[in-house]
Amino acid sequence: MAPGISAASKTRRRLATVLLCGAVSAATSALTVAAEADTPYSPYVSESPQRQVYFGDTHVHTGLSADAGGSGTRLMPEDAYRFARGEEVRSNTGQPVKLKRPYDFFMITDHSDGMGLISDLLEGTPNVMEDPSGRAYHEDFNAGGQQAADAMFRLIAQFAQGETPPALLYQPGVPAYRAVWERLVQAAEEFNDPGQFTTFIAYEWTSLVKGNNLHRNVIFRDDADKALEVVPFTMMPPIGSQNPQDLWAWMAAYEEETGGDVTAIPHNGNLSNGMMFPLRDDFANGKELDAAYAKSRMTWERLYEVTQYKGDGEAHPLLSPDDEFADFETWDFGNLDVSEKKTDAMLPGEYARSGLLRGLQLQQTLGVNPYQFGFEGATDTHTGLSTTGEDNFFSKFTTVEPDGERMTHAGSSNPDIGIEGYTGAMYNAAGLTAVWADENSRTAIFDAMERRETYATTGTRITLRFFAGWDFDEEDAKAPDLARRGYAGGVPMGSELPRADGDAPRFLISALRDPMGANLDRVQVVKGWVNSDGEAQEKVYNVAWGGDRRVDDEGKLPPVGNTVDLSVPTWSNSIGVGELSTVWQDPDFDASDAAFYYLRVLEIPTPRWTAYDAVRFGVEVPEGVPLITQERAYSSPIWYTP
Template sequence: MLRKIPGARQGMLALIVCNATLMTAALHLSAAEAQEPYSPYAGTSPQRQVYFGDTHVHTGLSADAGGSGTRLMPEDAYRFARGEEVRSNTGQPVKLKRPYDFFMITDHSDGMGLISDLLEGTPNVMEDSSGRGYHEDFNAGGKQAADAMYRLIAQFSQGETPPALLYQPGVPAYRRVWERLVAAAEEFNDPGQFTTFIAYEWTSLVKGNNLHRNVIFRDNADKALEVVPFTMMPPVGSQDPKDLWAWMAAYEEETGGDVTAIPHNGNLSNGMMFPLRDDFEDGKELDAAYAKSRMTWERIYEVTQFKGDGEAHPLLSPDDEFADFETWDYGNLDVSEKKTDAMLPGEYARSGLLRGLQLQQTIGVNPYQFGFEGATDTHTGLSAPNEDNFFSKFTTTEPSPERMSHPGKTNPDLGIEGFSGAMYNAAGVTAVWADENSRTAIFDAMERRETYATTGPRIALRFFGGWNFKASDAHAPDLAQRGYAAGVPMGSEMPPAGDEAPRFLISALRDPMGANLDRVQVVKGWVNTDGEAKEKVYNVAWSDDRALDKAGKLPSVGNTVDLSVPSWSNSIGAGELSTVWQDPDFNPSEAAFYYVRVLEIPTPRWTAYDAVRFGVTVPEGVPLITQERAYSSPIWYTP
């Protein structure tokens, strides 16, 4: 122990002690440098984190939203999404269970600025008879406003919008609203906490067939304000997605920016979302140029949202017992054309992926090599994807005793009837595996397709494909590190590696505030040497004491839902499911895709909560129980 030494002697002794300490540390450092670092994370990149967000949200600035009573503006939507309590369009207090990590408002490109002028009754609107009519109807509110909204959508869908109401680039209000949207995204962007994106929805409709795309910028305002959104109405815009891709390419070339497009789920496209021929060029066969452009500009696809789930359809996948989930298959957006069975393969994600493999066989490029994401497409400004907090799609169906029976769009002449507010569902959410919570990192995750969709819950899902995974990897604490080191993550391509079947490392962790997991499935699609598309669903991990039957089917997990509360119990199911699965039917000469579907145990649907809270009788045929799920982006194998 050192005693206190006065003056210079104290300073000299301290210097000697310090030098000795440094020499000792240097010797230890030299020895350590010759060994592996103690810290297993030293010299490695951070393992990506999962972030949850919504990529498809409308506020009162969209004509169909504002026209039907939505008065919440972008600023309100952002405050709500980051966790603040707000008042809904019908005056109800509303707050999320937990805030989003990232968020984007995608108000419609066509008609941008129109609804504000219609409500205000600006001179250019009031000079037109249609404008005066809409001004009166929208300001009347209620059913009168809702009917006017449907009428406006129908006119727009059929290309019959009155010229005075055709708001496009060049109209002052158009640029003004775009600047407001950009400014709001910049104001609320808080990297690391709550990331916002500059975005809009390109609103292509072909005689009512929905081909919308959400256009997302990686960039900040300096670049995004060099343009205004592309529209679908001529003479400025176009209905053809190829023209949108050309606009995107020009944007990147002229600004040095980065932009991507996410197609709207296809169940209102009446078969046009995943075509085998070019509907805009007299049905000519798709070529490699089309395929390369689509694969370049549309990296991920909206597989689930309010207007139905778009993963699979029971007629296309009759052996899939979970294919009929929140299915919308009655017609197109404005109910001007009834759905036919022949249209279905062109609008569901699984069949789209299969068509992509078939086209790759003939033209050498897969145009439908997309990852999965989910969104709400809410038109209330309120992105509330949880069943017990459902604020619907339009203001007219915000919580009320009547909303389950609220009439929707019908066309009795075509036999399209029975549509009501009960058909809306609370989905969905986008999850991304990103290096950090920022515009650049999340956008880059979307472009490499390391994304997945959920119908609301925040399930943590990992999915890797490789050739050398071991069974023990599924239970390793460094599962993700092993996945990246020995394979490729969801959204990637696997190169061929001999005749051995690929192995897939899968981990699913339940939402910590949600329900247990029922099972994990792998969905495989492939094209045989004759060009025939095939699919199969494999149960690969499951909870509780169950066993597969000879056909590979798994008994039900059970049901703990108590509709009188409503509530459920996590006494069944599992908090975590993980496995390494090897394809038992692999053929190295056949191109294939694989994706994971995770199912929760049954839980109450929003209709069950409404039945108890409002004390109402549920209309016949309306489901009260749901089975929430997550869909990983695929991994592709190409021989």
């Protein structure tokens, strides 16, 4: 007998062993029976995992971009990645800052033109100091503060008008240029952690046509081995070009030569003075667009950045006068360098909704829709800090990081032509890109972006589902497996709805509030269509909402209310609802009209970042500055083609 073990204890162990063996035998028999059954007990056997939603920022600048570094940003790519994955860092003005929630994926998009320039300007390398403009920029940028900010705007203006001094025209071939590109690629590789935090190799192509913004962010699906076979395409000749069609040719050549995969995402049409969604070719003496242009643009530009720090680009109140939510964070004073004032005639070529309508019109004549893009959101921060929380907003430039004067900080203006410009209070704490992907990896997220299964938010993390089909019913909207039913019975956001005989299409919709945010006010369907006469039309439908409100005869829904307390500031989730789902059928459907549909989801009112600043710094808010906002999400459209 082993020391310390009694005879009674041994008896109990023998009995337990007999019982356990019997249980194992019974369990084995049960497993055998289940394995032999036609239908396994587990409902997930042989089923692919449902796609998950991942949130990220696709547009971030660090101190390696000339305008960012020149205006005081000293955070580098490595700092930006550490911050985005949830670490606390010190801002460019020395303030501790941290995210409430880390991002799932992240892209640093430093400018392709001028890579390496800002480092040489700050250091004062011999080639820079030999040039009078170089010496002046060296002194101004090192002075910091407003002097550096003014120099930054001066540099942007020279670049926008094609007047950059030759000594400062950093392009591929300049040693410093290649070194910066390699650093950006290596940093993306170092911080890429699939499944936890995915980073992408990327850059921003910064085309400006006499100050009109045509910028695109270029995103690689690939790793360093392919991305380092090239250097970024630039805007400035003789190597680069202002024409987006030349960028698309560069992208096609990259894929052909490397076997890689790349996409481009335009942004800030509101600063393009009508050039973002043209009806004619601005680079070919205004000739009519052709099918080749339409096919190329649809191929290389699958998404559009619909919201960011420099304004929201979904709709404009003059273009959508019946839409009470169209005037949201609107920037419409001029082009990027304020060299030309905005006119009403420019607006249809600038906003996402009007761009989608123009796409339907062009499809009637060209057979291809050049503006068949999905939606995504980003920050365009130039501080290295991607902050979309209204209570944690570090703005676009170092000069407007949190302090008591940033609301009145002056941006670009041009009083000679009547452009008052903007102030720090106009910056918008937006946005985010949400993707429905199979996993958190470069390939899965990139593939979701290419199939346009994405949506944009103004910083909130609403969970949004949107499917179109012909046979959905209300039971599908109530089912716990709503997404499975959506994929099985229709197509998701970003898709084309196959033609089918029968009634109007049915849309399966689900919106869930940000678990750390505000309740939902309503879900709207935005429809745009072109009739047989080629006339573009639009309508906004309220399809689901919280409370006992009723839609009036004109289709309008009363406001949800307002619980914001500006003295704190805070709000209450005592109004609105946490979840909205429905099946909606288009009551105005005409099977002969091409159309698109997308969702706009609004939260209840909450404090804007200006309200937090007013309390924290005890400052008086300038007249006209909003203190309350309604965060929102925009799904990618679904298209119907007769």
